[in-house]
Amino acid sequence: MRNRPVRIAVASGKGGTGKSCVTSSLVLSRDEVIAVDTDVEEPNLSLLLGHELAPLKDVEVLVPRIDPSLCSACGKCSTYCLYGALTQIGNVPPMLNKTLCHNCGVCSTICPESAIREVPFKVGEIRSYDSDKLKIIEGRIDIGTVNSVPVIKETLETASSIGEMMVIDCPPGTSCPVVASIEDADFVLLVTEPTPFGMADLEMALELARIMNKRCGIIINRCDLSEGNVKGLAEKYEAPVLASFPFSREIAESYARGISPVKVDSLWSREISRVWNFLEREVRS
């Protein structure tokens, strides 16, 4: 038996293909799941679930604070800070650029005078909604924060401590924020559209899933708007196509008002149930 809750990640490569539509539809079709939003730069899953979130806690990282009375201005910290966050000019303590700091702890460890202490610095927050029927955990970086990964990790940890199955709405792309979001996922759903853009980005996402050794499946959104060869990619990467949804002006219009497709479209509710059936078999095996 696994000793941690199952994690389903919804990712895409290309943005705007319908990740939040799929995540919200999955969450609204099944009890005892937690909706998790790790698109911490632009979190909007809760907008489609129709609930106001309340602040749960701040996310902080550690940044150096230099005690000028102890600092000998030796320059060692600025030499060893590979991110260029500490600049030493002349015979005064170095200056810190917080946006370049990666919170690695090297400077405080190597300072020969023990003049560097690490202090918490807020980079974002976790917000939540909790009712009998639905739980939502959302991460949200503060505007100006460069590195979103600490907020993503804290979001996943917070959600995971609740102990129920998680459906994770991931950020777009294929770099570090996505890696952090799908790292511990048991299954990855990739939402695509069959345009040349969708296809190119789907292939990059499938490649990432392969490198990370993740099982994945594909959901095609707006399948009738273009004729990209999703099946070819699905075969190449052994990722089954689990559902296809045509473009619908009605769905687009209700999405615009914050209504999840599963609430307005019978094809979505039918297909999403089938996806759940598949997922339950898949994550058990």
Place this chain on the structure above:
Amino acid sequence: MKPKEIVIVSGKGGTGKTTISSSFCKLAAADVVICDTDVDAPDLWILLDPKIENTWSFTGMAQAEVQQDRCVECGLCRDFCRFNAIEMTDNNKAFVKPSACEGCGGCSLLCPVQAIHMVEREQGKYYFSKTSAGEFWHARLNPGGENTGLLVHLLRKEARETATIEGKSLIIVDGPPGVACPTISSITGADHVIMVTEPSVSGRHDLLRLTELCSKLGVPFSIIINKYDLSEEYHQQIRRECNERSWNLLGAIPFRKAVVDSIASKQIPLEQLNPEIQQIWDKFKQILAE
């Protein structure tokens, strides 16, 4: 004259950044250098059909690597690493997960037997290409690659140099979604940012965060509402907000199937976006001249 650098971003993905960037490239009538900084999902090349002239390897920062036969299994490196990038393997030797290592070098400083070295790894490739619309700097980060911000910085620097040497007056940058690392790296110090939004509760939410970021970074911006007819309510709301806060609204474009069809056949959808895109372009040129 110093070239003006324009960055097209959106906050939310899929609002039409690349569609509008590509059309602007064409409207600039060859007086432009083009740059795609959405390096982990680059799509502008699909419409520009580039002839690659040069390819370089992008290594980013060096990452830690353990020489396992020297490792004495003390675990100091694992305990130090803030990124949880180091695990002890089944034989109790330290192992660095490349996808998690941020390259701080702390582990190699601490290792009592110097078993850890910093090694440069290819994180992606970047390219200089010729296209019928203009010279083009673009890249492709390996899936799971690191140092997006650094790669974006490099592409913009190269594009500025090309534009200066070639005497072009404009640089058009097709940016990434979001508001963190790659976006901050794409818009810091730019002459103007164009935000492409869509009339939805999410599009508006993401737009507001982006305007906050631009204000914080001190970059002037304008706004385009794409697919405006998908929600009259949010279309009007965004218009109202632009008006109230004196934000430049360049214009609004309706949803047209013909635009999607044009992209499906890998063609820049300039005619399909007209007449609106020409009016938007003219208005934008005016703002830029002021």
